[in-house]
Amino acid sequence: MKNKLSKQTKGNFITYGIVVAAFILVQILLSTGKVSSLMQGLLVPLCTYVILAVSLNLTVGILGELSLGHAGFMCVGAFASALFSKCTQTAIPNSGFRFFLAILIGAAVAAVFGIIIGIPVLRLKGDYLAIVTLAFGEIIKNLVNVIYLGRDSNGFHFSMKDTMSLNMEPDGEVLIKGAQGITGTPNDSSFVIGIVLVLITIFIITNLINSRTGRAVMAIRDNRIAAESLGINITKYKLLAFSVSASLAGVAGVLYAHNLSTLTALPKNFGYNMSIMILVFVVLGGIGSIRGSVIAAVILTLLPELLRGLNDYRMLIYAVVLIAMMLFNWSPKAREFRETITGKFSRRKKTQEEV
Amino acid sequence: MALLEVKNLGISFGGLRAVNNFNIEIEKGQLYGLIGPNGAGKTTVFNLLTGVYKPDEGSVFLDGKNITGKNNIEINKAGIARTFQNIRLFKDMSVLDNVKAGLHNQYHYSTIEGIFRLPRYFKVEKEMNQKAMELLKVFSLEEEAEFLAANLPYGKQRKLEIARALATNPKLLLLDEPAAGMNPNETKELMDTISFVRKHFHMTILLIEHDMKLVSGICEKLTVLNFGEVLAEGKTSEVLNNKAVITAYLGE
Numbered sequence: 359m360k361n362k363l364s365k366q367t368k369g370n371f372i373t374y375g376i377v378v379a380a381f382i383l384v385q386i387l388l389s390t391g392k393v394s395s396l397m398q399g400l401l402v403p404l405c406t407y408v409i410l411a412v413s414l415n416l417t418v419g420i421l422g423e424l425s426l427g428h429a430g431f432m433c434v435g436a437f438a439s440a441l442f443s444k445c446t447q448t449a450i451p452n453s454g455f456r457f458f459l460a461i462l463i464g465a466a467v468a469a470v471f472g473i474i475i476g477i478p479v480l481r482l483k484g485d486y487l488a489i490v491t492l493a494f495g496e497i498i499k500n501l502v503n504v505i506y507l508g509r510d511s512n513g514f515h516f517s518m519k520d521t522m523s524l525n526m527e528p529d530g531e532v533l534i535k536g537a538q539g540i541t542g543t544p545n546d547s548s549f550v551i552g553i554v555l556v557l558i559t560i561f562i563i564t565n566l567i568n569s570r571t572g573r574a575v576m577a578i579r580d581n582r583i584a585a586e587s588l589g590i591n592i593t594k595y596k597l598l599a600f601s602v603s604a605s606l607a608g609v610a611g612v613l614y615a616h617n618l619s620t621l622t623a624l625p626k627n628f629g630y631n632m633s634i635m636i637l638v639f640v641v642l643g644g645i646g647s648i649r650g651s652v653i654a655a656v657i658l659t660l661l662p663e664l665l666r667g668l669n670d671y672r673m674l675i676y677a678v679v680l681i682a683m684m685l686f687n688w689s690p691k692a693r694e695f696r697e698t699i700t701g702k703f704s705r706r707k708k709t710q711e712e713v
Numbered sequence: 714m715a716l717l718e719v720k721n722l723g724i725s726f727g728g729l730r731a732v733n734n735f736n737i738e739i740e741k742g743q744l745y746g747l748i749g750p751n752g753a754g755k756t757t758v759f760n761l762l763t764g765v766y767k768p769d770e771g772s773v774f775l776d777g778k779n780i781t782g783k784n785n786i787e788i789n790k791a792g793i794a795r796t797f798q799n800i801r802l803f804k805d806m807s808v809l810d811n812v813k814a815g816l817h818n819q820y821h822y823s824t825i826e827g828i829f830r831l832p833r834y835f836k837v838e839k840e841m842n843q844k845a846m847e848l849l850k851v852f853s854l855e856e857e858a859e860f861l862a863a864n865l866p867y868g869k870q871r872k873l874e875i876a877r878a879l880a881t882n883p884k885l886l887l888l889d890e891p892a893a894g895m896n897p898n899e900t901k902e903l904m905d906t907i908s909f910v911r912k913h914f915h916m917t918i919l920l921i922e923h924d925m926k927l928v929s930g931i932c933e934k935l936t937v938l939n940f941g942e943v944l945a946e947g948k949t950s951e952v953l954n955n956k957a958v959i960t961a962y963l964g965e
Contacts, residue, residue, distance in 0.1 A: 565828045568830050581801045585803075588814060588881055589789035589790050
């Protein structure tokens, strides 16, 4: 019994350790000035992608439902928090505290959207669920693109047409400008905050998995009928896992939004391309493996940049790496090979302990 | 008063009358068998009792409480647990976690307490582990507690399913063809296990079975279904010698 618990926590600590080690490595490289400015600009998005991959793994790996709308929840979190930060920039001068509140708001709004979308969507299964989540993701992105919001001495003005139809007083200020998005969001996020959020995300997800709730969710994934026969409330736990996943995607959105001076909802950052990319991280890292998601997200984000010098061959190598990772994770031979290696390690450890 | 009282239970699927006028009374502590040829409606009766289907007519009383038409979660909480004809384990979870999933409604702590590892999490998890290991020991599965359920041999998967059903602390246990696909040795072992479960947990058991050796070996009373209707019921030895029953099984 004890053995098992310690095995789980050991696995978690290895994951935390990898993240912290990567953080220290980057800090050392930064202080010695070995990191190009391009790479420096990539650090916060990197944390964003890791959070997204880990949170999507809760839906895909643990709940067992293929969701293609994850970027939509990120979009919701990003815009809600950016709006909040812009409105309270003067009211709350302390950027740390303001960002903390922004994270809470981003997570809460994304969770609410997760519940609203989850209620109809989670009645579906498999491909149908994937397609409907894809559609919802696109709907969110396109809705955000037509929202105009302004503030003047009379309060908030809302329109879905253009800036003129907001009918503001001359002292008014446009907050969301349709397709041009939100400009002037304070740059509150940093790599350090990003790493802390990554750790918190991993903490929440792994602890959730290894709890009563996580067991119920996995039971539903493995056999819905049997789970029902044991008195497990299917709707409740599906919705719970889905909305936790959505709210953490919202947190990633907050991090992302506060790294940019202009936040727009483009197909590139909140469209289905993004959703699919996150799914690629999850699938390549191993469905259900949190550590795998982290590593895959980091490698696949850095790779195109590291290969920039190779110009033409860049995407070719990227594709080869995708295939190689897929084989390494899923082909039976490769798995066998990995198991013998890890088996040797643990056996050696055991004999040492016995001695 | 009987533990389970079913009166006039019936259900149709389209034009097909799957179960008609089904009556059964099971006393506390009894081991009751439900037999019948293929397609007689045995599993449909199980699905009606556990709330997978809602009956068109009739009533089900468990321990004096009306559970007719309730959904399967409520019925499980009321005290009926079941296993399945085709094994339905949580394959990608450990054997221990399978049983702990069965303990879901017996031990409580909130999701927040689970995520932030508050003291109650450790306390309740410890109790759950103890209880689950106790159950696994009864079925001599404690050695395999860390195995993935999918990696267990067939006979042990059947046992694990019974252990998981017992984890929900039921008053009545429904076993759907527990000996299906077992060799004679495994069947013999299963008979011992079922008798042991009955004694150890003072459990009332209703089982569907085709293996007549098992049925005549352990069941006290039988009900025979044919084309969705009760053909005969009574003491095992009497029912098995009933002419109508023999005809239904073997033909004229």
